Amino acid sequence: MSEPENVVDPTVQSEEEQLDRTLRPRTLQDYIGQEQVRANLNILLEAARRRGEPVEHVLLSGPPGLGKTTLANIIANELGVSIKTSSGPAIDHAGALASILTNLNDRDVLFLDEIHRLNKVVEEALYPAMEDFTFDIVLGKGAGATSARLPLAHFTCVGATTRQGLLSGPMRDRFGAAFRLEFYSEPELERIVRRSARLLELQIEPSAATELARRSRGTPRIANRLLRRVRDYAQVRAEGVATQEVTIRTLEMLDVDELGLEALDRRLLETVIHNFRGGPVGLDTIATSLAEEPETIEDVHEPFLIQCGLLARTARGRVVTELAYQHLGLTPPASNPAQQTLL
Numbered sequence: 001m002s003e004p005e006n007v008v009d010p011t012v013q014s015e016e017e018q019l020d021r022t023l024r025p026r027t028l029q030d031y032i033g034q035e036q037v038r039a040n041l042n043i044l045l046e047a048a049r050r051r052g053e054p055v056e057h058v059l060l061s062g063p064p065g066l067g068k069t070t071l072a073n074i075i076a077n078e079l080g081v082s083i084k085t086s087s088g089p090a091i092d093h094a095g096a097l098a099s100i101l102t103n104l105n106d107r108d109v110l111f112l113d114e115i116h117r118l119n120k121v122v123e124e125a126l127y128p129a130m131e132d133f134t135f136d137i138v139l140g141k142g143a144g145a146t147s148a149r150l151p152l153a154h155f156t157c158v159g160a161t162t163r164q165g166l167l168s169g170p171m172r173d174r175f176g177a178a179f180r181l182e183f184y185s186e187p188e189l190e191r192i193v194r195r196s197a198r199l200l201e202l203q204i205e206p207s208a209a210t211e212l213a214r215r216s217r218g219t220p221r222i223a224n225r226l227l228r229r230v231r232d233y234a235q236v237r238a239e240g241v242a243t244q245e246v247t248i249r250t251l252e253m254l255d256v257d258e259l260g261l262e263a264l265d266r267r268l269l270e271t272v273i274h275n276f277r278g279g280p281v282g283l284d285t286i287a288t289s290l291a292e293e294p295e296t297i298e299d300v301h302e303p304f305l306i307q308c309g310l311l312a313r314t315a316r317g318r319v320v321t322e323l324a325y326q327h328l329g330l331t332p333p334a335s336n337p338a339q340q341t342l343l
Contacts, residue, residue: 023196023224024070026077033188037179045078054107056176057130057157061164063303065221066181068160076109083109088117094125101129104155115159116166130157130174183218192220193227202231207244215260217304265301272320280317
């Protein structure tokens, strides 16, 4: 039997990328949430517009699905310039970087997603491009090789990363502005759901929007993905109206519970509880037990579990908290010293 769709994975799936773009705001005024980031970006962009200069390089960090790509496109749109998009793994040699940089115009935006995954050679070639707007290239081979310095347009690099700690110090220092995106509150997600419903031409009741916001793990991308599934169910089973009852039925079919946990989240907690007495247990051991990659556990599932207070990281490993036992309807043990210190 095939695995169920992972609707709470905030990574974008290719078949939904185009629809996801249509729901993204295009201006800072339409962007919901991240108030401090918006305020700082607004000043940054307005100052650049008044001076007629490119914006300083911007680094956006935070968990996936919170709006880093959206903000990069908003920066370009607010400045009325083009945006070129690539990612760290896609630029595998300095020649590929040179091709991208030499095709940029003045004030254009270069968006590099997952910038922490640039290889060392490409990263070092990017340093003079960001700082001096030049690119050093070697022409020829062997004894006859010569170096040349190509002038570049004054562009803005917007880097996005889910793991800022993996960025080297020299790379971080070349960004004039760095912002971290945080998980969204339920009222903010509710506004996002209502806005997306209007764009999708879906009639949704306020209680249904609240229910979706509560189960969206603080992530707009997940909220929009769940909303699309509710729209499908409403059109097929409920005459196109998304009521609270329809929303709950849809989420039950998707195996998303009241906190927004899906089957793998609950299985993770249950594995730590039943197989390892609630912890502490190492990440690699958990990943092996679940037949998942450690990066998937650490980047996709753990952040929300920790934010909800269901899981904790300690020096000895991961530990399930009393709230997790309560959520799963289990009785917490009284004999685990590691957990007693947490509780």
